[in-house]
Amino acid sequence: AGINLTGNVYNVEIANSTFLGLMDGVDATDNPNNVRIHDSTFDVRDDAFKLGSAAWNIEFDHNTTLRAASAGPSWSGSGSPPAGMEGTVYVHHNILDSSQPLRFGRLDPLNLLDDKFDGPNGDGFTTGRAFGSHTTEGVTGPAPWKIYHNTVIGAADLNNRGAGSAYRYQPFDPATPHEVYNNIFVQLGDQWIVRDARVADGSQIHDGNLYWAPGRSTSTELFNRVDNSGTATDFQSLTEFTASTAWQATTGYYPPGWESSGVEADPRLDAELRPPTASAAATGAVDLSDKGWPGITGETYRGALSPNNVPGVSLEVVDGSAVEGSQPADPATVRFNRVGGSEGSMIVSYEVDGTATNGVDYELLSGTVTIPAGSGAVTMAIVPIDDSDNEGLETVTVAITDTTEAVWQDVGSVEVAITDDELTLHRSIGTSSDDAEESTSGSMKITSSDLELTEDGSRGEQQIGLRFTDIAIPPGTRIDEATLQFQADESTTIQTSLIISAEDTDDALTFTGTNGNISSRPRTTAQIVWTPPTWTVGDAGVDQRSPDLSAVVQELIDRPDWIEGNAVAFLIAGTGKRVAESFDGTQPPRLQVAFTHAVSVLATDDMAREGEPVDPGQFTFTRTGPVDQPLVVSYAASGSAEADVDYSSLGGSVTIPAGAMSASVDVTPITDTLAEGSESVIVTVFDGDGYVAGEPSTATVTIADADTPAVSVSLIDGIAIEGAQPADIGQVVFTRSEGTELPLAVSYATSGSATNGEDYELRTGSFTFP
Numbered sequence: 001a002g003i004n005l006t007g008n009v010y011n012v013e014i015a016n017s018t019f020l021g022l023m024d025g026v027d028a029t030d031n032p033n034n035v036r037i038h039d040s041t042f043d044v045r046d047d048a049f050k051l052g053s054a055a056w057n058i059e060f061d062h063n064t065t066l067r068a069a070s071a072g073p074s075w076s077g078s079g080s081p082p083a084g085m086e087g088t089v090y091v092h093h094n095i096l097d098s099s100q101p102l103r104f105g106r107l108d109p110l111n112l113l114d115d116k117f118d119g120p121n122g123d124g125f126t127t128g129r130a131f132g133s134h135t136t137e138g139v140t141g142p143a144p145w146k147i148y149h150n151t152v153i154g155a156a157d158l159n160n161r162g163a164g165s166a167y168r169y170q171p172f173d174p175a176t177p178h179e180v181y182n183n184i185f186v187q188l189g190d191q192w193i194v195r196d197a198r199v200a201d202g203s204q205i206h207d208g209n210l211y212w213a214p215g216r217s218t219s220t221e222l223f224n225r226v227d228n229s230g231t232a233t234d235f236q237s238l239t240e241f242t243a244s245t246a247w248q249a250t251t252g253y254y255p256p257g258w259e260s261s262g263v264e265a266d267p268r269l270d271a272e273l274r275p276p277t278a279s280a281a282a283t284g285a286v287d288l289s290d291k292g293w294p295g296i297t298g299e300t301y302r303g304a305l306s307p308n309n310v311p312g313v314s315l316e317v318v319d320g321s322a323v324e325g326s327q328p329a330d331p332a333t334v335r336f337n338r339v340g341g342s343e344g345s346m347i348v349s350y351e352v353d354g355t356a357t358n359g360v361d362y363e364l365l366s367g368t369v370t371i372p373a374g375s376g377a378v379t380m381a382i383v384p385i386d387d388s389d390n391e392g393l394e395t396v397t398v399a400i401t402d403t404t405e406a407v408w409q410d411v412g413s414v415e416v417a418i419t420d421d422e423l424t425l426h427r428s429i430g431t432s433s434d435d436a437e438e439s440t441s442g443s444m445k446i447t448s449s450d451l452e453l454t455e456d457g458s459r460g461e462q463q464i465g466l467r468f469t470d471i472a473i474p475p476g477t478r479i480d481e482a483t484l485q486f487q488a489d490e491s492t493t494i495q496t497s498l499i500i501s502a503e504d505t506d507d508a509l510t511f512t513g514t515n516g517n518i519s520s521r522p523r524t525t526a527q528i529v530w531t532p533p534t535w536t537v538g539d540a541g542v543d544q545r546s547p548d549l550s551a552v553v554q555e556l557i558d559r560p561d562w563i564e565g566n567a568v569a570f571l572i573a574g575t576g577k578r579v580a581e582s583f584d585g586t587q588p589p590r591l592q593v594a595f596t597h598a599v600s601v602l603a604t605d606d607m608a609r610e611g612e613p614v615d616p617g618q619f620t621f622t623r624t625g626p627v628d629q630p631l632v633v634s635y636a637a638s639g640s641a642e643a644d645v646d647y648s649s650l651g652g653s654v655t656i657p658a659g660a661m662s663a664s665v666d667v668t669p670i671t672d673t674l675a676e677g678s679e680s681v682i683v684t685v686f687d688g689d690g691y692v693a694g695e696p697s698t699a700t701v702t703i704a705d706a707d708t709p710a711v712s713v714s715l716i717d718g719i720a721i722e723g724a725q726p727a728d729i730g731q732v733v734f735t736r737s738e739g740t741e742l743p744l745a746v747s748y749a750t751s752g753s754a755t756n757g758e759d760y761e762l763r764t765g766s767f768t769f770p
Contacts, residue, residue: 278312
C-alpha cells in the first residue's frame with residue numbers, strides 16, 4: 001500500500017495526493033479513527049482505500065479512482081469500533097470508475113484458469129467494482145455508511161459480483177441506518193447495479209439516485225436479491241421495484257418510499273463526467289441540508305460534479321390522458337422544456353408513434369416545435385379526432401430526435417393515451433353519504449364540505465371513502481385506465497403518500513355514521529400508492545388526478561358475481577395532507593374509467609359428423625357492450641382436424657353485425673373414406689380493435705368420422721310405479737346407427753331426483769352392444 005494506517009492511529013488527513021501503480025492506495029484495516037482522505041487520485045491494482053471494520057469517523061471525499069479492483073472504500077476485517085464510538089463513514093463527491101481494465105491476474109493464453117485469476121479473455125486483465133470486501137462481501141458492520149453525491153461507473157467485475165454500486169448489504173441499526181442518496185450509477189457491463197439491499201427493517205435507505213445500465217441485457221436484473229423480511233426478489237427496472245410490495249415495505253419507516261426521487265435514465269455525462277443541464281442528473285436530488293453531513297452545500301444535482309452549462313431541452317408529460325369527444329375538449333399535453341439559458345429561439349424535432357395514427361386519431365402534428373426566445377418551454381397538445389369507431393384505448397408516443405445547438409435529455413419516449421368516448425365511463429359522487437371520512441378513533445364524518453387526505457388535526461390520519469354508483473361495465477370487460485379526479489380545497493405542500501384500494505364486494509353500500517364504517521370494509525388485494533405533488537387551492541388538473549387505478553377496478557369487475565350497474569367504493573389511507581372538495585363542497589370527486597369490451601366464444605353445437613348429409617358443428621362469438629357498430633373478431637383454428645382436409649376452412653375472422661350481440665361460424669366436415677376416428681377443431685379468440693378476448697376465449701368442436709357409429713337414446717315407457725303387481729317398470733332403448741358386425745361398449749350417466757341403487761335398481765353406467 002502507498003500508506004499504511006496501522007494500530008490506533010487517529011486524526012489523519014491525506015489530501016492532494018496521487019497513488020499510482022501500487023497494489024493498494026491506503027490500508028486502514030486496524031482501528032483508525034478521525035481520518036479524512038480527499039482531493040486525491042488513485043490508479044492502483046487492488047483497493048483504493050481498504051477500511052477496517054473497527055474504524056470510525058471516516059470521510060472519503062472528492063477523490064478520483066481509476067481501474068482499481070475496488071474503486072471506492074472496501075470493507076475488511078472482523079472487529080468493531082470501541083463501545084460508544086460507532087462513528088460514521090462518509091463517502092461523498094467521489095468519481096469511482098472501475099470500468100477500465102487493469103492487469104490484476106495472470107497470463108493464461110489457453111484460458112484454462114477461472115476468470116477470477118486470468119480475466120475473461122485469459123490476458124490477465126479484469127475490471128473491478130465500486131465497493132468490495134475481504135470478509136462478508138460488501139458494506140457491513142456497526143458503523144453506518146453514508147454514500148452520497150458520487151459518480152460510480154462500473155463494468156463486469158472479476159468475481160462476477162456486479163459492478164456499479166454492487167453492495168452486499170448486511171443489517172445496520174435502524175436507529176443509524178446505512179443511507180445512499182443522490183449518486184449516479186452507470187453500469188457498462190451485463191450485470192446488476194444494486195445487490196442484496198434490505199428493505200424491510202429500516203436499516204438502509206435509498207433515494208434520489210440515478211441508474212443507467214446501457215450494457216445490461218434484458219435478462220439481467222437492475223436490483224439483484226432485494227431482501228424483504230427473508231424473501232429475496234429481483235427487479236428488472238426501477239419502475240418494477242417501486243410498484244412492488246418490497247417497495248411498499250419501505251414507506252413504513254421512510255414515508256416517501258425508497259427511490260421516490262430516483263430515476264432510471266441516461267445521465268449524458270461529458271468527458272469530465274459532468275451531466276449537461278438538460279440531463280436527468282442535473283436536478284432531482286434529495287435535499288440533505290438538514291442531515292448535518294460534511295460536504296453538503298445545497299446541491300440539487302445528482303452525482304459528484306455540478307452540471308455543465310450546455311443548453312438543452314427535456315421532454316415531460318403534463319397531462320397523459322386525452323378523451324375523444326369530450327366537452328369541453330380534453331387533450332393530452334406534453335412539454336418541451338429549455339434548460340440552460342433562454343437566449344434565441346430553439347427548434348426541437350420530434351417523432352410520434354404508437355397505436356394511434358397521426359392525423360387520423362388525433363390532429364396532425366408537424367414533427368417540430370419552436371421554443372421562442374426568452375421562453376423556457378413550449379407545450380404541445382395532442383387533440384383527439386372524434387369519430388364513431390369503437391377503437392378502445394390508443395397510445396401516442398413522442399420522442400425528441402434533434403435540437404438546434406443543444407443536447408436533450410434522453411428519456412426514450414414519453415407516452416400519452418387517447419380514450420375512446422364510446423368506451424369511457426364518467427361518474428361523480430352523487431349524494432352526501434357517498435363521500436365520508438373516518439378518524440383514527442373510528443368516528444365518521446358524512447357531511448363535511450371538504451375531504452382531508454389524510455391528516456386532520458385532532459382526528460389524526462383519516463381514512464377516506466368514495467362511492468360511485470351505476471358502474472355500467474359488464475363482466476369480462478378489460479379495464480384500460482381508471483382515475484380519480486379531485487379539486488383542491490386548500491393549498492398544501494407537506495409530503496403526502498396515499499394508498500388507494502377499493503371495497504372488496506360486488507355492490508358497495510353508501511357510508512353511514514356507524515363507527516368504523518370505512519375501516520371495517522374488506523379491501524381489494526390490488527392497491528395503488530400515490531405521492532401527489534403540491535396542491536394549490538382551486539386546481540383540478542393532472543396534479544390532482546390519481547395514478548392509474550385500473551388494477552383495482554379490474555379486480556372488482558372480475559368478481560364472479562359482478563353485475564353491470566353495481567356501485568364501487570374506493571378507500572384511501574396514508575400519511576400527510578391534501579385537502580379536496582367534497583359533495584357538500586363545490587366540486588365532488590369524479591371517477592373516469594376507460595375500458596375495452598370483450599368477445600367470448602362457445603361451441604353451441606360441439607359435435608359435427610361426416611356422412612351424407614354432413615352434420616355441422618357451430619361456434620358462437622358473443623360480445624359485451626354496445627351493438628350500434630359492427631365488430632370484426634379475429635380468431636385462430638387449431639386441433640387434430642386439418643382445415644380443408646377434414647373440414648372447410650373457417651377463415652380466421654367473423655363480423656358481429658350492428659345491432660347483434662353475437663355471430664356464429666359453422667364447422668362443416670369433409671366426408672372421406674378414411675377411418676380416422678374423432679378429431680377436434682379448437683378456436684381461440686385474439687385481442688383486436690375495439691375488444692379483448694374474454695372468457696372463455698377457446699372452444700372445441702369434435703368431428704365424428706362417418707365410419708364411427710352414433711348411439712342415441714329414446715324413451716319407451718316414461719312411468720314406473722313402485723310396488724305394482726305385476727311390476728311396472730320404466731324403459732329406455734339405446735340404438736346404434738351402423739357397424740353391427742362388432743361389439744360396441746357404451747357409457748351413460750343417470751341423474752334426477754331419484755337415487756340410483758336406492759329408489760331404483762342399480763344401473764352401472766355402461767353396457768355393450770353384442
